[in-house]
Amino acid sequence: MTNTFLFLLFCSLIRSSASNKNALHDYHHLQRGSSLSVADASHLLTSPDKSFTCGFYNFQRNAYWFAIWFTNSKDRTVVWTANRNTPVNGRGSKVTFRSNGAMVLTDVDGMVVWETNTTSTNVNSAMLLDTGNFVLKNHKGQILWQSFDYPTDTLLPSQTLTKSKNLISASRKGSLESGYFHLSYNSINVLTMVYDGPDISSVYWPSPDPGFNVWAYGRTSYNSSRIATFNDFGVFTSSDRLQFSALDMGLGIKRRLTMDYDGNLRIYSLNESTGLWSISWQALAQPCTVHGICGRNGICIHGEKPRCSCPPGYEWSNPTDLTQGCKPTFKKRCKNSTRFGFLGLPYTDYYGFDLNFSSSISFESCRDICLKDCGCEAFSYRRTGEGNCFAKSVLFNGLQSSNFPGTLYLKVPIGMETLDNILSGFEPTCVDTTIVVGSSSMGFSYQELMKATQDFKVEIGRGGSGVVYKGVLEDERVVAVKRLEDVSGGEFSTEISTIGQINHMNLVRMWGFCSDKKHRLIVYEYVENLSLDKRLFSSSFLQWDERFKVAIGIAKGLAYLHHECLEWVIHCDVKPENILLDGALEPKIADFGLAKLSRRGGQNSEFTRIRGTKGYMAPEWAHNLPITAKVDVYSYGVVVLELAKGIRVSSIIVHEGEEEVSELMRLLKVTRRTIQEENELCLEEIIDPRLEGLFNKQQAKKLVEIGLSCVEEDRNKRPTMDLVVQILNDCESQ
Numbered sequence: 001m002t003n004t005f006l007f008l009l010f011c012s013l014i015r016s017s018a019s020n021k022n023a024l025h026d027y028h029h030l031q032r033g034s035s036l037s038v039a040d041a042s043h044l045l046t047s048p049d050k051s052f053t054c055g056f057y058n059f060q061r062n063a064y065w066f067a068i069w070f071t072n073s074k075d076r077t078v079v080w081t082a083n084r085n086t087p088v089n090g091r092g093s094k095v096t097f098r099s100n101g102a103m104v105l106t107d108v109d110g111m112v113v114w115e116t117n118t119t120s121t122n123v124n125s126a127m128l129l130d131t132g133n134f135v136l137k138n139h140k141g142q143i144l145w146q147s148f149d150y151p152t153d154t155l156l157p158s159q160t161l162t163k164s165k166n167l168i169s170a171s172r173k174g175s176l177e178s179g180y181f182h183l184s185y186n187s188i189n190v191l192t193m194v195y196d197g198p199d200i201s202s203v204y205w206p207s208p209d210p211g212f213n214v215w216a217y218g219r220t221s222y223n224s225s226r227i228a229t230f231n232d233f234g235v236f237t238s239s240d241r242l243q244f245s246a247l248d249m250g251l252g253i254k255r256r257l258t259m260d261y262d263g264n265l266r267i268y269s270l271n272e273s274t275g276l277w278s279i280s281w282q283a284l285a286q287p288c289t290v291h292g293i294c295g296r297n298g299i300c301i302h303g304e305k306p307r308c309s310c311p312p313g314y315e316w317s318n319p320t321d322l323t324q325g326c327k328p329t330f331k332k333r334c335k336n337s338t339r340f341g342f343l344g345l346p347y348t349d350y351y352g353f354d355l356n357f358s359s360s361i362s363f364e365s366c367r368d369i370c371l372k373d374c375g376c377e378a379f380s381y382r383r384t385g386e387g388n389c390f391a392k393s394v395l396f397n398g399l400q401s402s403n404f405p406g407t408l409y410l411k412v413p414i415g416m417e418t419l420d421n422i423l424s425g426f427e428p429t430c431v432d433t434t435i436v437v438g439s440s441s442m443g444f445s446y447q448e449l450m451k452a453t454q455d456f457k458v459e460i461g462r463g464g465s466g467v468v469y470k471g472v473l474e475d476e477r478v479v480a481v482k483r484l485e486d487v488s489g490g491e492f493s494t495e496i497s498t499i500g501q502i503n504h505m506n507l508v509r510m511w512g513f514c515s516d517k518k519h520r521l522i523v524y525e526y527v528e529n530l531s532l533d534k535r536l537f538s539s540s541f542l543q544w545d546e547r548f549k550v551a552i553g554i555a556k557g558l559a560y561l562h563h564e565c566l567e568w569v570i571h572c573d574v575k576p577e578n579i580l581l582d583g584a585l586e587p588k589i590a591d592f593g594l595a596k597l598s599r600r601g602g603q604n605s606e607f608t609r610i611r612g613t614k615g616y617m618a619p620e621w622a623h624n625l626p627i628t629a630k631v632d633v634y635s636y637g638v639v640v641l642e643l644a645k646g647i648r649v650s651s652i653i654v655h656e657g658e659e660e661v662s663e664l665m666r667l668l669k670v671t672r673r674t675i676q677e678e679n680e681l682c683l684e685e686i687i688d689p690r691l692e693g694l695f696n697k698q699q700a701k702k703l704v705e706i707g708l709s710c711v712e713e714d715r716n717k718r719p720t721m722d723l724v725v726q727i728l729n730d731c732e733s734q
């Protein structure tokens with residue numbers, strides 16, 4: 001009787017205020033017997049301070065969720081949904097606070113898709129608190145049900161996470177439905193992040209690396225209370241001793257802790273004047289360490305923007321959703337082991353699912369273990385130490401990163417292992433081993449580029465791969481347009497998408513390309529000033545500080561290409577002519593990424609054309625050894641010595657009779673002798689006399705030492721570009 005009365009009262013309230021819709025936004029309570037209907041978008045509950053709103057949230061067309069969101073965030077960020085995986089229809093669905101005490105969500109056909117466990121209790125009011133907690137209370141104010149007990153992907157300040165509550169990511173960016181990444185306590189009381197997909201389940205945080213031990217991460221498994229809190233200061237504390245806090249720690253900022261769709265856990269802080277969120281903490285610095293992110297057989301390529309790729313011989317299971325992984329293009333029959341071979345993927349691994357682990361064994365024995373076992377899909381072999389062998393039964397959690405010490409050998413049918421000749425090189429060459437999709441650059445028509453360059457009128461450079469012309473685009477950007485020769489269309493677009501994603505201040509940026517009938521062109525930013533050779537071997541030479549800055553800049557650009565860049569592009573032609581200086585004398589390396597293009601032009605997959613410039617080329621080229629990033633290190637060494645000495649040390653001089661000696665050889669001979677005799681570098685003999693002694697001795701010494709170590713005959717003795725950057729950075733401020 002009372003309930004019916006309240007219901008009628010509520011209805012009349014709505015009716016009476018229908019002319020004044022704003023009044024409805026101020027509802028803070030919902031009484032037993034009343035309902036919120038999806039059909040009337042103004043049926044909303046707000047928290048007393050208006051931070052949160054509760055009501056029907058429309059995300060896709062005709063898909064509604066009963067949800068709570070931040071009122072003042074620009075994109076109405078949802079923090080909770082009642083019917084997470086069962087959206088309701090836009091017509092006729094409603095949330096009713098039934099007279100029996102239950103709050104239920106019904107779809108258009110009257111079917112209950114969600115309800116609270118408050119049937120037959122004395123609850124009499126529902127309200128949204130300032131914390132974002134939606135609660136059902138009785139007349140004494142006791143909370144009998146609260147949304148905080150049923151988190152979706154977000155934890156709000158003052159909300160606790162317990163052993164029975166998980167945060168589960170959304171399935172995609174912007175989606176509300178649940179995905180596969182969980183934040184939960186495991187059986188030994190440790191808060192972990194797990195990929196829990198349809199095929200596998202795999203823990204990735206704390207890092208499960210070999211030697212995994214929760215103590216190493218400052219956690220404990222001895223506290224079985226399994227409870228964590230996130231407070232108003234932005235501090236998260238868990239019973240396993242995990243603690244972290246937002247960068248902007250302190251009161252007065254609205255925050256949320258969200259298990260994101262990409263498998264990372266983040267704290268976000270709201271800027272109330274813009275309504276935008278900023279990340280104020282995140283669990284993983286490197287997105288590829290999340291497991292399962294690229295699906296079965298897929299490989300996550302480490303980089304500024306991580307990407308999924310398929311290994312050779314595999315294709316996307318679903319090209320519109322790369323998280324579904326890759327499937328082989330061949331049939332896996334393993335009755336006859338002689339029918340399989342192996343394809344090597346350097347710097348690659350699939351984490352977990354080891355069929356067999358053996359240490360101290362040879363590469364051949366490792367291969368045989370995998371060959372003999374029908375269930376083996378690949379093996380990973382690490383030469384570091386005595387030789388560790390991991391045979392894999394399932395390929396999941398694929399990762400490619402230049403930091404990774406091993407090579408993965410995929411089991412493929414005989415004949416396929418010669419694909420791209422990857423197996424022959426245990427080290428990366430200018431070969432790319434992955435299939436790349438997507439491109440961030442613009443395609444131009446040949447007509448457009450003809451117009452931009454006024455029919456290729458102004459030639460500004462000429463290199464191994466083609467001639468470069470100056471041009472002006474329709475939007476008035478000044479560009480350098482390079483015309484390539486001998487490059488096939490398919491390879492071109494694959495490579496272009498790689499180069500297009502390279503973005504570093506010390507590398508000339510590619511803006512677009514043209515692949516039109518037989519024409520292949522690349523459009524680069526135009527760097528206004530002169531190339532390094534013109535500012536080094538002429539009367540307008542650079543001062544010491546400028547030279548040192550240039551040396552660091554080139555090293556940074558190369559380090560990015562070798563170590564951070566998605567596919568470890570090797571430049572193969574580092575020389576002063578390819579180093580452009582902008583107005584602020586910041587160096588920008590030009591002409592990278594083309595080594596691969598040129599190589600692919602040939603019939604067989606070997607380098608058909610030696611790339612590089614005499615005097616800057618590492619001895620490996622002459623000795624027919626595999627080409628690695630160390631060829632660039634060598635060339636960099638020559639350039640550095642030229643920066644120091646101010647002359648072309650790469651030039652060949654005829655010295656002492658008929659013997660052809662390069663200036664470099666002579667320089668090496670002299671410095672080695674002085675080091676031997678005086679135990680000290682004699683800088684005065686090396687540094688450019690035109691500087692008249694005006695140089696920083698510490699820096700000069702370091703630079704010459706680096707130059708000398710980079711031009712070591714034995715490439716293993718040469719440093720990596722990462723190390724060079726580190727050393728130069730350390731003495732930059734001296």
Ligand SMILES: *[C@@H]1O[C@H](CO)[C@@H](O)[C@H](O)[C@H]1NC(C)=O
Pocket residue numbers: 117118121144145149
């Ligand atoms: C409803 O369920 C929650 C969580 O399981 C529990 O804490 C609460 O006591 C239940 N409420 C009632 C009235 O049974």
Ligand SMILES: *[C@@H]1O[C@H](CO)[C@@H](O)[C@H](O)[C@H]1NC(C)=O
Pocket residue numbers: 223224225227237238239240
């Ligand atoms: C376990 O964790 C809880 C919550 O963090 C804490 O209150 C309690 O003191 C811990 N117990 C022990 C034995 O450390």
Ligand SMILES: *[C@@H]1O[C@H](CO)[C@@H](O)[C@H](O)[C@H]1NC(C)=O
Pocket residue numbers: 271272273274
């Ligand atoms: C919020 O954003 C505005 C505009 O970008 C900025 O000026 C302001 O400093 C930001 N406030 C906070 C607290 O970060």
Ligand SMILES: *[C@@H]1O[C@H](CO)[C@@H](O)[C@H](O)[C@H]1NC(C)=O
Pocket residue numbers: 336337338339
């Ligand atoms: C396995 O394959 C090889 C080559 O195809 C063939 O010569 C050999 O007879 C096969 N062995 C069996 C047991 O089928």
Ligand SMILES: *[C@@H]1O[C@H](CO)[C@@H](O)[C@H](O)[C@H]1NC(C)=O
Pocket residue numbers: 355356357358369
């Ligand atoms: C791994 O394979 C080797 C060689 O077949 C075998 O001796 C060893 O027992 C295997 N180890 C495991 C853990 O299966």
Ligand SMILES: *[C@@H]1O[C@H](CO)[C@@H](O)[C@H](O)[C@H]1NC(C)=O
Pocket residue numbers: 528529530582583584585
């Ligand atoms: C090139 O660099 C010099 C400094 O060496 C500067 O004076 C000149 O303005 C620069 N030119 C352009 C176009 O940036």
